[in-house]
Amino acid sequence: MFSVLRRVQKGHRKKVSSGRKLGIITKDFALYYKAYKLLSERGIPVYHGLPGDPIPLDVGIVLTSEEDAKYIDHPVKVVVRDDAPLEKYIEMAIALLGSKGSPEHIVIGIDPGEYPGFVVLSNGRILNAKNLKRPEDVGSEIKFFLNKYSPKTCVIKIGNLGGIYLYRILKSLVGIKARVEIVNEYSTSFKLRKTSDVLAAIRIAMRSGKEINVEEELNRMKIPDGVLKDIQRKSRLISNGRVTISRELALRVALGELSINEAIEVMLKKKDLRNSAPTRGH
Structure with a gap:
């Protein structure tokens, strides 16, 4: 075990002006x-x-x-x-290590993914930065910061490469009163996605995007058939070939309503009920 350092020696370069x-x-x-x-x-x-x-x-x-x-x-x-x-x-x-600023106007950057990168900025200062546990947590996290800071304006900027995760994030934003923009990641943070979701979210927050209506965007988006088939394939692998979940359950998994293991349990219970049901004529 080593002792806590209260002071450090000065580096060769000039220290950052913020003093933090x-x-x-x-x-x-x-x-x-x-x-x-x-x-x-x-x-x-x-x-x-x-x-x-x-x-x-x-x-x-x-x-x-x-x-x-x-x-x-x-x-x-x-x-x-x-x-x-x-x-x-x-x-x-x-x-x-951002500069000081009043949170009258905040920008929230989101890098879509299984564990979304999430940052809150105000006047160049980063108020919060983290990875969330699931896409559905984005909406509640935004509500928390809106209640905490009560900003005059809020812009939510989301990367466009999230696929099904983008869909799930947008669902969590329904009812939140804020400007929502989709940012083209091909020209911003695409190369950073493999190293840091939070860094990508910072880049997204600092770029201009295209404003969308969340409800209209959700109605326009469709979950690709290939995504559902891939979830069904994974269910067969995870269950060691015992069951393949239905398309309806695969859709619920894609939307984050069920985990794939929960969907497998539902199918196994249905299978057990069918097998235990009495045969007609006996």
């Missing part, structure tokens, strides 16, 4: 050492602590490991995973 610190909160000494070295080279003020320690108010962003993240209570966490070099996460953390 970047916190490295982790028990992983190797991660701390590598991250501290990269941040010091860039002149970023650093605070180091352990999961569970009180985090000073001047720590604007927390960099941590996937194992430690669940023990850290902070609104903006950058969780380092093995899917990209550490430098990418350092880049993200530095980008999140």
Whole structure:
């Protein structure tokens, strides 16, 4: 175990003008050492602590490991995973050290996916950044921030490459009073999608998009037949060939109403009922 660092030496470059610190909160000494070295080279003020320690108010962003993240209570966490070099996460953390600003106007950027990237910006400052657990959580998350900040205006910007996940996100936005735009990701964050959903969401939030009516867009969109067939194929594989879920259940899985395992259980129960039903004439 190593001690908590309250101060760090100055880097060779000039420190960022905001004066806010970047916190490295982790028990992983190797991660701390590598991250501290990269941040010091860039002149970023650093605070180091352990999961569970009180985090000073001047720590604007927390960099941590996937194992430690669940023990850290902070609104903006950058969780380092093995899917990209550490430098990418350092880049993200530095980008999140925003300038001061009043949240009278907020922009919400969303990178569609199984675990959507989600950011809230105001006047160039990132108020929150995270990955959500499922597409359906986007609507409730937006309502939370609208209630928290009561902004005069709000623009929701969503990437256009989400497929079925985009559909599920749009469903969660029904009834939310805000301007909604679809942003062409081919010209913005497409290359970032493999390394960071949150970075992609930041890029999306900073680009202009095409305004849409959510209800009209949902009526226009159709779930591709290939998506439903792929879900049925996966159900057959997961159940070891015991059952293939129906098209109706596959649609509910695609819409996020059921997990594929729940749909398999429904089909198995139906199959058991059919097998246990008495045969006519006996």
